[in-house]
Amino acid sequence: MTVAIEALISFFLVVAGLFGLVGSFGLIKLENTIQRLHAPTKATTVGVGGVLIASMLYFLLVKGSVSFHELLITLFLFLTAPISANFIAKTYIQGNIRAHELPGTECDYGWSVYDDPPKRIEDEE
Amino acid sequence: MLKRLFPHPVLSIVLTLVWLALVNKVTVGNLILGGVLGVFVPMFTGPYWPRRAKVGGPFRVIEYLLIVLWDILVANVEVALIVMFKRNENIRSHWITVPLELTSPEAITVLAGTITMTPGTVSTMLAADGGSILVHCLHTDDPDEVRDTIKSRYEWRLKEIFQ
Numbered sequence: 354m355t356v357a358i359e360a361l362i363s364f365f366l367v368v369a370g371l372f373g374l375v376g377s378f379g380l381i382k383l384e385n386t387i388q389r390l391h392a393p394t395k396a397t398t399v400g401v402g403g404v405l406i407a408s409m410l411y412f413l414l415v416k417g418s419v420s421f422h423e424l425l426i427t428l429f430l431f432l433t434a435p436i437s438a439n440f441i442a443k444t445y446i447q448g449n450i451r452a453h454e455l456p457g458t459e460c461d462y463g464w465s466v467y468d469d470p471p472k473r474i475e476d477e478e
Numbered sequence: 479m480l481k482r483l484f485p486h487p488v489l490s491i492v493l494t495l496v497w498l499a500l501v502n503k504v505t506v507g508n509l510i511l512g513g514v515l516g517v518f519v520p521m522f523t524g525p526y527w528p529r530r531a532k533v534g535g536p537f538r539v540i541e542y543l544l545i546v547l548w549d550i551l552v553a554n555v556e557v558a559l560i561v562m563f564k565r566n567e568n569i570r571s572h573w574i575t576v577p578l579e580l581t582s583p584e585a586i587t588v589l590a591g592t593i594t595m596t597p598g599t600v601s602t603m604l605a606a607d608g609g610s611i612l613v614h615c616l617h618t619d620d621p622d623e624v625r626d627t628i629k630s631r632y633e634w635r636l637k638e639i640f641q
Contacts, residue, residue: 372554379561388571390600391616392561398595399554425499435594435601442602442614456575460609468606 358414362407369403376400386445394438401430485524488533490516531584531640538639545631549596557598560617572621574599576628577610585640586611592632599624 379392405423412420443466446455452467462468484490497512498504533539560569580586586608593601598616605611618624 372558375558375561379557382561382566383569384566387600387602387614388569388616390614391557391598394594394600398550420502421499422502425496428496431591431595435591438594438600439590439602442600446602455612456573458605458610458612459575459577460605460607462606462609464612465604465606470606 358410362410362414365403365407365410369400369407372403373400386449387442390438390441394434398430398434402427484517484520486520486527486530489520492516493519531582534639534641538635542632542635542639545635546592546596549631553596553598557616560598564617569617570619572615572618572624574613574615574621574625575610576613576625576633578608578633579629580633580636580640581608582640583608585636588640589628589632589636593628596632599628 376392380389383389383392405426409420409423412418447466452463455464458464462471494509494512494516497515498508501508578586578589580589586604590601590604590611593599593611593613598618600614600616602612602614613624613628615621615624
């Protein structure tokens with residue numbers, strides 16, 4: 354029985370390690386900043402998630418205590434990863450890409466990096 | 479009165495649960511301390527978040543979370559395969575404009591986060607009036623299909639949740 358438990362935990366750890374490795378490899382391999390953004394935001398969510406599942410299983414099955422710290426790490430990761438990716442993308446666009454290189458917005462105003470937002474009614478009063 | 483005490487009731491509950499998870503032990507003392515945080519933090523941050531977001535249908539929220547979790551798993555495998563086995567010359571990245579029907583800031587934030595976490599796409603910025611979102615796709619042969627998937631799979635469900 355213990356062998357099965359250990360195998361299960363090891364499986365999650367190995368999968369997590371593999372995805373972490375692929376994420377880091379993507380950082381080196383891909384060509385420009387925007388493409389590189391894809392590697393860490395995705396490959397590492399399963400990377401970190403796998404370690405956390407392994408940790409929860411370890412405490413539950415081996416130590417016999419319930420641990421739900423790990424859910425919080427997932428929650429914080431899901432909150433912060435898209436925001437930091439968005440910051441990096443915006444900074445990159447601001448410095449390296451001109452408005453005409455991007456597709457149009459299909460609405461009345463341009464992209465927020467290049468165009469001012471519409472005036473709000475409260476601002477004018 | 480009740481509204482001033484609990485400007486964001488869901489936030490209060492979430493904060494209490496987060497506190498319990500942080501200390502990793504459920505005792506009466508922790509529950510009370512978490513409850514105090516859940517009351518005071520939304521009260522002090524309320525002025526910066528004046529409009530109360532309407533979140534409807536707990537089952538819809540759970541359905542959405544499960545779909546997104548599944549997509550994240552699939553996304554990881556897809557992106558890993560692209561990174562490992564596609565030569566850089568063959569990776570065709572695209573900028574995709576996704577016109578938005580969502581108007582509430584909370585809903586757009588959730589959609590942008592979802593796009594970043596799922597299959598090979600990163601949301602980069604909004605139009606100045608929030609009318610559309612610019613998405614970068616790592617590799618696709620059909621940009622229109624990616625746009626339609628985002629609209630039908632995520633935006634439609636978010637519209638149901640945040641209306």
